[in-house]
Amino acid sequence: EVELVESGGGLVQPGGSLRLSCAASGFNFDDCDMQWVRQAPGRGLEWVSGLTWDSGHIGYADSVKGRFTISRDNAKNSLYLQMNSLRTEDTGLYYCAGSLSVPKSLYFYAVDVWGPGTTVTVSS
């Protein structure tokens, strides 16, 4: 069964850091581009970051550039998001998502598998 499971969310003070993880199973993780998408409470979807199967292409939303770092470990079937200098507006549900339909894509693609999300709350 294809599955993504996020972890690492929690409550952090403004200016603090968190590292999110996403464990993948049931598919060839090292062939797929992976992305992070977040959703503030009661709001819409916001793309946060993504990287291709070989980390050859990495992108960030303007709102997180310079503060967040995405990475992956294909040997461990895992995706990560290091979040520094957190702000209250970073609060939300963070989804890990992957594109399975285009193996070894050179760029980002529509995501067809999603995890249930992990909640990040930035508050003093």
Place this chain on the structure above:
Amino acid sequence: EIVLTQSPGTLSLSPGQRATLSCRASQSFSGNYFAWYQQKPGQAPRLLIYDSSSRAIGIPDRFSGSGSGTDFTLTISRLEPDDFAVYYCQQYGYSPLTFGQGTRLEIK
């Protein structure tokens, strides 16, 4: 960044009716790197349409996508009770990828 504007914000229809959801991009982009997602309360989004008009695996044929350039449309030909949800458009042709603000499809 490419801004996507969805209309209407809320669409009230009855089961059996046809739904037409629109998404307009702030600039034209080549290639039909455009997707539609459905999200129900408490659930992760689900991919419906990719490459502007291709249905994802398991998506019924009452869902169809069309468009190019700056204007894209999701059509649900005959609404079923399970279709009432929030729908988001997304472009993945340029980084940063962007989503529209969503259209809420509610039962009339």
